[in-house]
Amino acid sequence: MKVTPFLMFEGKAEEAMAFYCETIPESRVLDLTRYGAGEDGPEGTVKLARASIGGTQVMIFNSPVHHAFTFTPSVSLFVDCSTEEELEGIVEALSKDGTFLMPTGNYGFSRRFAWLNDRFGVSWQINLP
The missing domain is CATH 3.30.720.110 (Signal recognition particle alu RNA binding heterodimer, srp9/1)
Structure with missing residues (x-):
């Protein structure tokens, strides 16, 4: 079993991931998939990525759907x-x-x-x- 933090963005996944990787020491992108032609998200944008942020693996998702919620400080x-x-x-x-x-x-x-x-x-x- 493995527990991994999962961050969902609406169009800002690549910008956030790059920012975290340059801000937090020992961080890097591990793998990345982009939306292809005919998929729900804009073609070429990050769909799902996995990054090591200061040694902790984090999944980063770009949702093509607008949600009525966002992040909360209750989880940090x-x-x-x-x-x-x-x-x-x-x-x-x-x-x-x-x-x-x-x-x-x-x-x-x-x-x-x-x-x-x-x-x-x-x-x-x-x-x-």
């Missing part, structure tokens, strides 16, 4: 950083055009911590233990 990606510089760089990148739920600070349970929703609506907790 939690990143433990090695240095304060790493944390600050990740927070700076992910927070651009996003919103903070908890701005970077010392909350007692961590030396440095931030919780935010990125510009795609995905929730991230960035931690320096």
Whole structure:
């Protein structure tokens, strides 16, 4: 058995995946399929991909159907950083055009911590233990 986070986007899957892979160290696209001619999604756009985001495999899907829901902060990606510089760089990148739920600070349970929703609506907790 294997549990894998699954992120569903509406037209922004490739942009989000590229952004995460360049923002989070040790991240890369593992495999990718695109919509073909006659399929539900726009031809050539990402249909389904699998990426390693900081060593965790994540499935990324581009839904051709509009849904009445999006991401919720109740489920988030939690990143433990090695240095304060790493944390600050990740927070700076992910927070651009996003919103903070908890701005970077010392909350007692961590030396440095931030919780935010990125510009795609995905929730991230960035931690320096």
